[in-house]
Amino acid sequence: MIKVLDPGLYSTIQDNGRYGYRNIGVPYSGFMDKESATIANKILGNELNECLLEITLIGPTLLFNDNYTLSVTGGDFNPTINNKKIELYKPIDVKLGDILKINQTSNGARCYLAFSGGIASEKYLGSKSSLKNITPSYFLKKGDEIKVLKNNKLNFVVDQKLKLTTSSFLNVFSGPEFSILRKDSIHNLFNKEFTIGINNRMAYNLTEQIQTKTKSIISSPVLPGTVQLTPSGNIIILHRDCQTTGGYSRILQLNEKSMDNLSQLKNGDKIKFKLIK
Amino acid sequence: MKYFIYNENSILITFDSNINSELVYEISSLRIKIEHDFNEYLIDAVQSINSLLIIFKRNKISANNLLNKIKNLNPENTAQKLKSKIWEIPVCYDLTYATDLEEFSKSKKISKNEVVQLHKSKIYDVISMGFLPGFMYLGTTDYRLHCERKLKPSLEVKRGSIGIALNQTCIYPQDSPGGWHIIGVSPLEFFNLKSKSPCFVNPGDKVKFLEISKSKFEILKKNKSLKPNFS
Numbered sequence: 001m002i003k004v005l006d007p008g009l010y011s012t013i014q015d016n017g018r019y020g021y022r023n024i025g026v027p028y029s030g031f032m033d034k035e036s037a038t039i040a041n042k043i044l045g046n047e048l049n050e051c052l053l054e055i056t057l058i059g060p061t062l063l064f065n066d067n068y069t070l071s072v073t074g075g076d077f078n079p080t081i082n083n084k085k086i087e088l089y090k091p092i093d094v095k096l097g098d099i100l101k102i103n104q105t106s107n108g109a110r111c112y113l114a115f116s117g118g119i120a121s122e123k124y125l126g127s128k129s130s131l132k133n134i135t136p137s138y139f140l141k142k143g144d145e146i147k148v149l150k151n152n153k154l155n156f157v158v159d160q161k162l163k164l165t166t167s168s169f170l171n172v173f174s175g176p177e178f179s180i181l182r183k184d185s186i187h188n189l190f191n192k193e194f195t196i197g198i199n200n201r202m203a204y205n206l207t208e209q210i211q212t213k214t215k216s217i218i219s220s221p222v223l224p225g226t227v228q229l230t231p232s233g234n235i236i237i238l239h240r241d242c243q244t245t246g247g248y249s250r251i252l253q254l255n256e257k258s259m260d261n262l263s264q265l266k267n268g269d270k271i272k273f274k275l276i277k
Numbered sequence: 278m279k280y281f282i283y284n285e286n287s288i289l290i291t292f293d294s295n296i297n298s299e300l301v302y303e304i305s306s307l308r309i310k311i312e313h314d315f316n317e318y319l320i321d322a323v324q325s326i327n328s329l330l331i332i333f334k335r336n337k338i339s340a341n342n343l344l345n346k347i348k349n350l351n352p353e354n355t356a357q358k359l360k361s362k363i364w365e366i367p368v369c370y371d372l373t374y375a376t377d378l379e380e381f382s383k384s385k386k387i388s389k390n391e392v393v394q395l396h397k398s399k400i401y402d403v404i405s406m407g408f409l410p411g412f413m414y415l416g417t418t419d420y421r422l423h424c425e426r427k428l429k430p431s432l433e434v435k436r437g438s439i440g441i442a443l444n445q446t447c448i449y450p451q452d453s454p455g456g457w458h459i460i461g462v463s464p465l466e467f468f469n470l471k472s473k474s475p476c477f478v479n480p481g482d483k484v485k486f487l488e489i490s491k492s493k494f495e496i497l498k499k500n501k502s503l504k505p506n507f508s
Binding site for chain 2: 019020021022023024025026027124125133134173175176218219220221223225243244245253254255256
């Protein structure tokens with residue numbers, strides 16, 4: 001068992017997500033940065049979609065009541081065990097009584113903490129991913145106890161030295177309502193820099209506005225990665241926990257890799273859209 | 278019909294028509310046909326008022342291949358097979374639970390009784406689900422019930438509440454904030470997480486509201502295994 005001494009800013013249990021229920025309004029959820037999360041599992045010999053902890057900006061402090069093997073990937077949150085710095089992208093053995101501290105990020109917005117064997121947690125609609133209205137608790141709290149399934153004892157040291165790299169370019173397809181954009185708006189959209197504003201697992205707001213007074217659309221399906229334009233000219237990029245339908249124009253759609261990239265950017269970071277030809 | 282490749286693993290099909298019962302029927306027929314014929318490629322098929330989003334396994338098929346297969350489906354074949362279920366949903370319109378009925382009736386200048394009569398006299402199509410898991414958009418309501426959403430959303434709408442807004446009516450499957458005018462409540466459980474099919478109703482089905490008294494509501498509310506009838 002692992003005791004949560006401090007939950008950090010926003011730590012959630014995630015696997016690859018909840019599929020097959022979108023037509024009845026159930027969001028996908030799942031790892032925000034799929035690539036980093038699956039590598040965390042791979043290093044430990046877990047199934048790639050095994051559930052783990054997704055940690056946002058400021059990490060938790062955990063006390064181990066048993067021996068475990070873990071890995072930390074994604075953003076660099078300067079993690080320590082008993083105040084000694086540990087390496088990322090490596091299997092790490094911990095003992096009963098050890099304290100893991102995942103600190104503040106110095107690169108990226110999210111890191112992934114996986115345990116050999118995976119976290120024992122109940123599945124709801126085929127997934128363990130935390131989500132309000134679906135899972136009874138949806139973020140880590142002080143005093144929580146995390147149970148880990150059996151240690152695989154199968155570790156794979158990843159050959160190359162891995163490190164999270166992010167880009168300010170988001171690769172996009174044009175969306176179903178792209179044609180509502182004026183020529184000058186399209187020019188701005190692909191030439192101006194945008195700043196990330198308020199964001200969470202559902203959506204990223206951008207600070208700068210483009211074309212205003214576009215009409216809302218009849219409520220239509222949306223996906224993680226859908227870029228919406230509101231009638232007041234605001235741009236919203238939907239992410240993994242987004243609702244299944246929406247009433248704003250869908251002007252662009254991020255590709256899968258750019259979704260991972262975006263999930264590692266923070267409030268104030270700059271982005272540019274690049275159209276996939 | 279318009280086809281649009283939405284991303285690496287989804288295709289959007291949009292129908293050029295206004296909201297109506299035949300359109301809901303046409304979209305759900307196509308969805309059911311795709312779910313049946315292309316099950317091996319399919320992740321999800323999301324139905325909305327005038328479109329259908331197909332999300333598929335891109336390691337199994339390319340977007341263009343699937344698109345061709347969808348275009349070659351014979352829709353006439355589909356239509357004959359599908360018979361929509363009509364679910365009977367008990368609703369208590371008592372003011373204890375119908376928290377906005379009084380004000381709504383005043384603002385529309387029709388009596389409370391008339392609002393209830395108009396609401397329960399139609400069979401509604403389940404146009405789509407969204408907003409919350411299991412939240413049903415039902416349409417369309419009688420023109421005399423058409424209205425904007427509430428200016429100030431309620432912070433807590435109770436589970437089972439029946440709302441009206443725009444040309445639609447809805448059912449809240451969970452406690453939630455919400456902006457629809459609440460005119461009744463149903464004792465049924467609309468979203469059951471423990472079940473493999475958590476909603477008994479699906480988009481494309483139909484819903485009919487049956488009025489029940491406050492005392493009947495309170496009895497039925499205690500019966501956890503209450504199952505609705507359908508025809």
